[in-house]
Amino acid sequence: MLGQLHRAGFRAVADPSEAELIVVNTCAFLTASQQESIETILDVSRLRETGNLKKLVVAGCLAQRHGTSLLEELPEVDYLLGTGAIGSVVEIANGLLAGGLARGAELGGLDRAEFDWEPRVLSGHRHTAYLKISEGCNNTCTFCIIPTLRGKHRSRPIEDLVAEATRLAGFGVRELTIIAQDTTSYGLDLYGRFSLDRLLEALDAVPGIRWIRLLYTYPRYFTDELIDCFGRLEKLRLYVDMPIQHAADSVLRRMRRGLGWDGTEILLRKLKAVPGMVLRTTVIAGFPGETEEEHRFLLDFLREFQFDHLGAFAYSTEEGTPAGEMDGQLPEELRWERRDAILAQQRTIALRHNRARIGQSLEVLIDSVDDSKAVALGRWSGQAIEIDGQVKLTIPDGGPGVSAGDLVTVRIRGAGPYDLSGVIEEPVQEGNCRA
Ligand code: SF4
Numbered sequence: 001m002l003g004q005l006h007r008a009g010f011r012a013v014a015d016p017s018e019a020e021l022i023v024v025n026t027c028a029f030l031t032a033s034q035q036e037s038i039e040t041i042l043d044v045s046r047l048r049e050t051g052n053l054k055k056l057v058v059a060g061c062l063a064q065r066h067g068t069s070l071l072e073e074l075p076e077v078d079y080l081l082g083t084g085a086i087g088s089v090v091e092i093a094n095g096l097l098a099g100g101l102a103r104g105a106e107l108g109g110l111d112r113a114e115f116d117w118e119p120r121v122l123s124g125h126r127h128t129a130y131l132k133i134s135e136g137c138n139n140t141c142t143f144c145i146i147p148t149l150r151g152k153h154r155s156r157p158i159e160d161l162v163a164e165a166t167r168l169a170g171f172g173v174r175e176l177t178i179i180a181q182d183t184t185s186y187g188l189d190l191y192g193r194f195s196l197d198r199l200l201e202a203l204d205a206v207p208g209i210r211w212i213r214l215l216y217t218y219p220r221y222f223t224d225e226l227i228d229c230f231g232r233l234e235k236l237r238l239y240v241d242m243p244i245q246h247a248a249d250s251v252l253r254r255m256r257r258g259l260g261w262d263g264t265e266i267l268l269r270k271l272k273a274v275p276g277m278v279l280r281t282t283v284i285a286g287f288p289g290e291t292e293e294e295h296r297f298l299l300d301f302l303r304e305f306q307f308d309h310l311g312a313f314a315y316s317t318e319e320g321t322p323a324g325e326m327d328g329q330l331p332e333e334l335r336w337e338r339r340d341a342i343l344a345q346q347r348t349i350a351l352r353h354n355r356a357r358i359g360q361s362l363e364v365l366i367d368s369v370d371d372s373k374a375v376a377l378g379r380w381s382g383q384a385i386e387i388d389g390q391v392k393l394t395i396p397d398g399g400p401g402v403s404a405g406d407l408v409t410v411r412i413r414g415a416g417p418y419d420l421s422g423v424i425e426e427p428v429q430e431g432n433c434r435a
Helices: 002-007 031-045 060-065 069-073 086-098 146-150 156-171 196-204 224-229 251-256 261-272 292-305 334-354
Strands: 021-026 056-058 079-081 104-106 128-132 176-181 213-214 236-241 276-284 307-315 361-369 374-380 391-394 407-415 422-428
Touching: 002 251, 002 276, 021 060, 021 146, 021 156, 031 056, 031 060, 056 060, 056 086, 060 069, 060 146, 069 104, 104 261, 104 374, 128 156, 146 156, 156 196, 156 391, 176 196, 196 213, 196 224, 251 261, 251 292, 261 292, 276 292, 292 334, 307 334, 334 407, 361 422, 374 407
Parallel strands: 021 056, 056 079, 079 104, 128 176, 176 213, 213 236, 236 276, 276 307, 391 422
Antiparallel strands: 361 374, 361 407, 374 391, 407 422
């Protein structure tokens, strides 16, 4: 949307109070994320009085999930743009600002085969970017509303993604984080086979990109060809994010995850056996009907397996999902209690993993440098942007000057459950990018 608006002559401003038009792109995955979206819309709408705001558009999943009823509930909003209608953002922005377009909504279909991703404008860092390889999801996890909001799975062609990665590298991007609702299904619709391995090979050859990281893999479709990419491809980090959601077979069945516990565990052990592999997962605590025994089984497995990174969520009952209708909805308090128990256990595990890195030399990608130039924040290849911890770097007096996007070698001196700290040893030279 930003790219389309930019191409049509709109100028993005860093300070929202200067904007005449604001597009709030929303999430509606969980009740909590819907609440956060609504709070943001209400906050932004106050800029009609205190800033330059003339028109407010709400785009994305919240618009898609509630349709025109949202217009009735939120008189602050001028227009709703659903997930299938983002191609209309320029027309709607022009129509609203010129005064000819009345309040309304365009939700669009969720079956678009084509994507208009060009030209992309980066709104955050310049050295790291997400690369979205497909849209939608064909899985039917019973707790999840996403397929209803984003439609069936559609992959972007390999050439299209390589072209985008090449352009991003031209802007100075050095790290690509591969995302989609389900990255492992990539290519089945276009090429008749799971093709993430082929895509990663093609992206690995893009000059200027130094790190490629894979998020949101789905256990059922993790192929041996994909496992074989780790350690073989130069830029693909030894890092896999694979949400398992639970470990008890009975719960996985109720979640309709498509792969039972035996298959999931075999896969996890194969991934763990790749030398240097860092594993991240997410789990749901307090799914409908979860017994104390099932919760214990999950805790025991997590304690024994020891993921490097773990996110745990208290189950959220969502309208319009099969799990939302299931008997045995647990009290909120119990869901949070179980989630807290999982996280408390993980803190000890993560702290132990991080402490084992004290004394090691790690390659770190710098994300930001503070004004004094004495401290920088970065990540080693086992830390994904925005979801894992960081490495806090002390730059010695008279030490190397560094900027965001630099790869440097760091001697790790300290460790907490999430973050590491260390001292820069030397800048990493061009072409010397393996950790
Ligand atoms: S794979 Fe992910 S996006 Fe797809 S239905 Fe399951 S939880 Fe939702």
